[in-house]
Amino acid sequence: MLMGHKLRLAIFASSLLVLACAPKPTVVMDVSGLAKTGAITGRITDGNWHPMAGAYVRLEGPALGGDYRYAFSDEAGRYYISDIPPGGDYILYVKAGNRPRVSKTHLNVKAGALINVSFDISTHGVLIK
Numbered sequence: 823m824l825m826g827h828k829l830r831l832a833i834f835a836s837s838l839l840v841l842a843c844a845p846k847p848t849v850v851m852d853v854s855g856l857a858k859t860g861a862i863t864g865r866i867t868d869g870n871w872h873p874m875a876g877a878y879v880r881l882e883g884p885a886l887g888g889d890y891r892y893a894f895s896d897e898a899g900r901y902y903i904s905d906i907p908p909g910g911d912y913i914l915y916v917k918a919g920n921r922p923r924v925s926k927t928h929l930n931v932k933a934g935a936l937i938n939v940s941f942d943i944s945t946h947g948v949l950i951k
Contacts, residue, residue: 857934861904866895866918869944873899877918883929885909908933916941 866877877895885907893901895918906912912929921943931937 858908859904860906860908860931860933860935860937861902862906862912862914862929862931862937862939863900863902864938864940865899866901866916866940867899867942868918868921869942871942873897874918874921874943875899877901877916879903880915880917881906881912881929882915883909883912883931885912885931906931914939916943918943921945 862881864879866874866879868874873895875895875897877899878892879895879901880890880892881903882890891903891906893903895901908931910928910930912931914926914929915923916925917923918941922945924941924943926939926941929937929939
């Protein structure tokens with residue numbers, strides 16, 4: 823009886839040793855969708871810091887390959903443009919109601935970054951934040 827117990831203990835110990843020496847599984851994480859692009863957000867106001875809904879916001883730049891991205895501001899005057907390839911020399915245009923078209927030039931977008939560009943557009947000029 824003692825011999826059978828020792829034999830079972832030896833088998834159990836050797837199976838633990840085999841498990842301990844077995845190669846560990848490799849965990850692979852797909853990061854292909856993480857932080858390859860950037861985004862721009864901001865707020866469009868009317869010269870008195872009141873929100874302007876429906877302003878047309880357009881982004882152009884060489885990294886877009888002749889294409890462009892656009893958005894319209896919501897009721898709070900906020901806009902958001904995503905999926906912007908990293909790069910420099912972007913131009914952001916805004917046209918809101920009867921106000922003059924305004925722009926911000928030389929924007930640099932980095933992967934994973936969110937840039938905030940706001941415009942306070944009066945009937946005569948613009949304040950860019």
